[in-house]
Amino acid sequence: MNKIDYQFKVNFGDTDAAGIVFYPNYYRWMDQATHHFFTTLGFPTSTLIRDEKVGTPIIESKCNFKFPLFFDDEVTIESTMTEMKEKVFTIEHVFLKDGNKIAGGYEVRAWCDISGERPKAIAIPNEVRDAVEKMKLIAQS
Amino acid sequence: MNKIDYQFKVNFGDTDAAGIVFYPNYYRWMDQATHHFFTTLGFPTSTLIRDEKVGTPIIESKCNFKFPLFFDDEVTIESTMTEMKEKVFTIEHVFLKDGNKIAGGYEVRAWCDISGERPKAIAIPNEVRDAVEKMKLIAQS
Amino acid sequence: MNKIDYQFKVNFGDTDAAGIVFYPNYYRWMDQATHHFFTTLGFPTSTLIRDEKVGTPIIESKCNFKFPLFFDDEVTIESTMTEMKEKVFTIEHVFLKDGNKIAGGYEVRAWCDISGERPKAIAIPNEVRDAVEKMKLIAQS
Amino acid sequence: MNKIDYQFKVNFGDTDAAGIVFYPNYYRWMDQATHHFFTTLGFPTSTLIRDEKVGTPIIESKCNFKFPLFFDDEVTIESTMTEMKEKVFTIEHVFLKDGNKIAGGYEVRAWCDISGERPKAIAIPNEVRDAVEKMKLIAQS
Numbered sequence: 001m002n003k004i005d006y007q008f009k010v011n012f013g014d015t016d017a018a019g020i021v022f023y024p025n026y027y028r029w030m031d032q033a034t035h036h037f038f039t040t041l042g043f044p045t046s047t048l049i050r051d052e053k054v055g056t057p058i059i060e061s062k063c064n065f066k067f068p069l070f071f072d073d074e075v076t077i078e079s080t081m082t083e084m085k086e087k088v089f090t091i092e093h094v095f096l097k098d099g100n101k102i103a104g105g106y107e108v109r110a111w112c113d114i115s116g117e118r119p120k121a122i123a124i125p126n127e128v129r130d131a132v133e134k135m136k137l138i139a140q141s
Numbered sequence: 142m143n144k145i146d147y148q149f150k151v152n153f154g155d156t157d158a159a160g161i162v163f164y165p166n167y168y169r170w171m172d173q174a175t176h177h178f179f180t181t182l183g184f185p186t187s188t189l190i191r192d193e194k195v196g197t198p199i200i201e202s203k204c205n206f207k208f209p210l211f212f213d214d215e216v217t218i219e220s221t222m223t224e225m226k227e228k229v230f231t232i233e234h235v236f237l238k239d240g241n242k243i244a245g246g247y248e249v250r251a252w253c254d255i256s257g258e259r260p261k262a263i264a265i266p267n268e269v270r271d272a273v274e275k276m277k278l279i280a281q282s
Numbered sequence: 283m284n285k286i287d288y289q290f291k292v293n294f295g296d297t298d299a300a301g302i303v304f305y306p307n308y309y310r311w312m313d314q315a316t317h318h319f320f321t322t323l324g325f326p327t328s329t330l331i332r333d334e335k336v337g338t339p340i341i342e343s344k345c346n347f348k349f350p351l352f353f354d355d356e357v358t359i360e361s362t363m364t365e366m367k368e369k370v371f372t373i374e375h376v377f378l379k380d381g382n383k384i385a386g387g388y389e390v391r392a393w394c395d396i397s398g399e400r401p402k403a404i405a406i407p408n409e410v411r412d413a414v415e416k417m418k419l420i421a422q423s
Numbered sequence: 424m425n426k427i428d429y430q431f432k433v434n435f436g437d438t439d440a441a442g443i444v445f446y447p448n449y450y451r452w453m454d455q456a457t458h459h460f461f462t463t464l465g466f467p468t469s470t471l472i473r474d475e476k477v478g479t480p481i482i483e484s485k486c487n488f489k490f491p492l493f494f495d496d497e498v499t500i501e502s503t504m505t506e507m508k509e510k511v512f513t514i515e516h517v518f519l520k521d522g523n524k525i526a527g528g529y530e531v532r533a534w535c536d537i538s539g540e541r542p543k544a545i546a547i548p549n550e551v552r553d554a555v556e557k558m559k560l561i562a563q564s
Contacts, residue, residue, distance in 0.1 A: 011455050012468065013304040017190060017297040017353055018255050023199040024168035024295065031165065032434050045435065046495035049158060058164040062203035068259065071299055072462075072469035114159050118209065152314050153327065154447065156440040158494055163436045173293050186294065187354035212440055213328035299472060300537050305481040306450035313447065331440060340446040344485040350541065396441050400491065 002136045003078040003094075004040050006033040010073045020068035027061060030093045030107055033077040037091060041131045053115035054122075059088065063105030073097055081138040084129060087111055087121040143277045144219040144235075145181050147174040151214045161209035168202060171234045171248055174218040178232060182272045194256035195263075200229065204246030214238055222279040225270060228252055228262040284418045285360040285376075286322050288315040292355045302350035309343060312375045312389055315359040319373060323413045335397035336404075341370065345387030355379055363420040366411060369393055369403040425559045426501040426517075427463050429456040433496045443491035450484060453516045453530055456500040460514060464554045476538035477545075482511065486528030496520055504561040507552060510534055510544040 008029060016022040034056070035045045048054040069075065076096045083090040088110050095103040111128075112119035132138050149170060157163040175197070176186045189195040210216065217237045224231040229251050236244040252269075253260035273279050290311060298304040316338070317327045330336040351357065358378045365372040370392050377385040393410075394401035414420050431452060439445040457479070458468045471477040492498065499519045506513040511533050518526040534551075535542035555561050 011451075012458055012472075013298055013306065013451055013454060015299040016295055017299075017301045018196045018198070018260070019299045020198065020260070022172075022295040023202065024165045024172065027165035027168050028434075028436055031163075031436060035435055044495065046493075049435075049494065055159045057159070057161065057209065058206050060203070060205045061164065062201070064201045065199050068198065070469075071472065072467065119159070119161070152310075153317055153331075154310055154313060154439055154445040157436055158438040158440075158442045160440045165436065169293075169295055172295060176294055185354065187352075190294075190353065211328075212331065213326065300478045300480070300542070302480065302542070304454075305484065306447045306454065309447035309450055313445075337441045339441070339443065339491065340488050342485070342487045343446065344483070346483045347481050350480065401441070401443070 001080055001139055003080050004037045004137065006036040006077040006079065008032070008075055008077075010069050010071055010075065012071050015071050020070060023063075023065065026063050026065070026095070026103055026105070029075075029077060029095075030061065030063070030105060033079045033093050034091055034107060034109070037079045038128075041128070041135065041137075043128055043131070049114070053113060055112050055114040055119060056109040057112055057119045058107060058109055060108040061105065063103055065103045067097075067100070067102040069095075069097065069102060075102075081132050082106065084124060084132065084138060086123055089124060142221055142280055144221050145178045145278065147177040147218040147220065149173070149216055149218075151210050151212055151216065153212050156212050161211060164204075164206065167204050167206070167236070167244055167246070170216075170218060170236075171202065171204070171246060174220045174234050175232055175248060175250070178220045179269075182269070182276065182278075184269055184272070190255070194254060196253050196255040196260060197250040198253055198260045199248060199250055201249040202246065204244055206244045208238075208241070208243040210236075210238065210243060216243075222273050223247065225265060225273065225279060227264055230265060283362055283421055285362050286319045286419065288318040288359040288361065290314070290357055290359075292351050292353055292357065294353050297353050302352060305345075305347065308345050308347070308377070308385055308387070311357070311359060311377075312343065312345070312387060315361045315375050316373055316389060316391070319361045320410075323410070323417065323419075325410060325413070331396070335395060337394050337396040337401060338391040339394055339401045340389060340391055342390040343387065345385055347385045349379075349382070349384040351379065351384060357384075363414050364388065366406060366414065366420060368405055371406060424503055424562055426503050427460045427560065429459040429500040429502065431455070431498055431500075433492050433494055433498065435494050438494050443493060446486075446488065449486050449488070449518070449526055449528070452498075452500060452518075453484065453486070453528060456502045456516050457514055457530060457532070460502045461551075464551070464558065464560075466551055466554070472537070476536060478535050478537040478542060479532040480535055480542045481530060481532055483531040484528065486526055488526045490520075490523070490525040492518075492520065492525060498525075504555050505529065507547060507555065507561060509546055512547060
């Protein structure tokens, strides 16, 4: 199974008074990795949101923290799709520093029409489904 | 079982381009609720961190999102301790708006000596344990 | 001249690896103080944004930092209107801790129609102008 | 006069309910640009902070906002040193999108010993001064 890599550097402001990364930032980075995932796949989320009024609001997220991150650390997130239901998908994110896993989590999100007042779940388009399968970003059944 | 309430208002900057709260902020608020929990219990975390060099780094966190939050929403987080091991505890957070549950999650954290370069887990002090039990913030065994 | 007070507490995540508040947060708090200013005046900005499609995008902001802020500090921001032109206003913010000034800045903002793709400056409504003058939140000419 | 370029992309979470970038983020990016400036110059700020206990707390900052930024915009910040006093320096930041200036500001910061409880201003080292002049990042007097 292939993965899509998202790379970033820990900024000074991402740390807290204990000198390590303030943990909600991991979720900010997972969110960035998911946007990067669809953009790399050929579906830039900025275009989805602005032109097609499609967003992917969060349903559930989780993260396990093994080792702390520090200012200036270079981090890679490896993202894969672990499940695609009709309207809902699960994307897994592994945080690596120098090749070692430092944290890992996932996000469950819904494919949504965001043109109305509140997001409304709709079917994940076949072209997105096909792109994920073609790039082997999900375990084939 | 009793709960400790933490109240806040959603700020303008907490929302994203879809007009709803950007989800990593829920973890920021869970973190604030945990600090508020120990402070209310009689152990202000700012004192713990500064004077006793004790912190509670995150091991695992999770959140389920049922309904979106919007700018100016008034939110209450109800926090309870669901497990206290020797060095590690789990604190549960329920997000309420107008009495309705809009999200719920938990944090697993370690009681740590943060005087060194990296946090080192140590036993949760008995006075903390006793305060939690005395205030019935954990299910009695 | 009267002032409108906005009160907040410094959260753990607001600090950086040097143990003091990461400075962009002061602007986040100035933004909150401005929203609080109009809301207290009788014009809740959440209603303005959602129902009237009116926002107040920033044109210029500045801050002077005299003393650092730390985790758990209780802070008051005193806000006054120092200038109201046809479409643009300047709001001044003074940060106080235990009665001492620790920082001070201002924001220049435009009263804008945000119903279109990009914000468009429009005249500040007379009822807003009148409320500011009636509450003596601006130096009378 | 030469400039040091810092490049970044606007993330989804950087925008607010009006769909444009929430302005305190510009200061976050200026802070990142300053860290990048010294790191590029040969003085990585993460090393300065951790090993030499030297930081550069903010004294004053200002920004003018000409055009809004949107999700996925690619932005370059051009940074130059406009003044270096004994202990205090001013660094100017120009935000460019597709070659057009969209915002501009500056930061005044003090070179500080951060080994104690509170930062203490100390003389900017000659090697930093020399590097800035050698790379022509400041107007020669």
